[in-house]
Amino acid sequence: MSEPAYVLDSTAFYAGIPYQGSGRYYTTYLVLEEVKHNNIGSSFLHSRVHVTEPSPDSVNKVKMTAMKTGDAGALSQTDLSLIALAMDLSIADGGVNLVSDDFAVRNVAKVLAIPLAQTSIKGGAWKNIVWKNYCRGCGKEYTNPKLTDCPVCGTRLVRKATG
Numbered sequence: 001m002s003e004p005a006y007v008l009d010s011t012a013f014y015a016g017i018p019y020q021g022s023g024r025y026y027t028t029y030l031v032l033e034e035v036k037h038n039n040i041g042s043s044f045l046h047s048r049v050h051v052t053e054p055s056p057d058s059v060n061k062v063k064m065t066a067m068k069t070g071d072a073g074a075l076s077q078t079d080l081s082l083i084a085l086a087m088d089l090s091i092a093d094g095g096v097n098l099v100s101d102d103f104a105v106r107n108v109a110k111v112l113a114i115p116l117a118q119t120s121i122k123g124g125a126w127k128n129i130v131w132k133n134y135c136r137g138c139g140k141e142y143t144n145p146k147l148t149d150c151p152v153c154g155t156r157l158v159r160k161a162t163g
């Protein structure tokens, strides 16, 4: 058995995860861009962390899934790249775990059956959540994450977790 592999988000870098243990660490260029402003992008880091790009197919699949779960609006390009990379690696190398504390990232990863590392800084139980846009004015619910105002009465919609 090879040692475990981890796909790291920026909070994992801030938590110092790549500096501990002996796992194989992966991240995307977009994550590296975020963390290198904080002097984390040293040559040491480059020797410990494999920086790679996800396949465009996986990025598209993650986007489609995020639209369905209602998480699309909460995910940055960086988040999308990270989930897509974890998806690529979980196909190529079954032993990969995604490390992220971001709720939307974890939710989409779970729907895509990507293993999530249980090293969450906050901990707690995670379950799949489908977000709906809810109108406080007339009580209607909408699944389209792009809607910001109620088409019926014009009230600003609020996000509501269901399921």
Ligand SMILES: [Zn+2]
Binding pocket: 135, 136, 137, 138, 139, 140, 150, 151, 152, 153, 154, 155
């Ligand atoms: Zn309404």
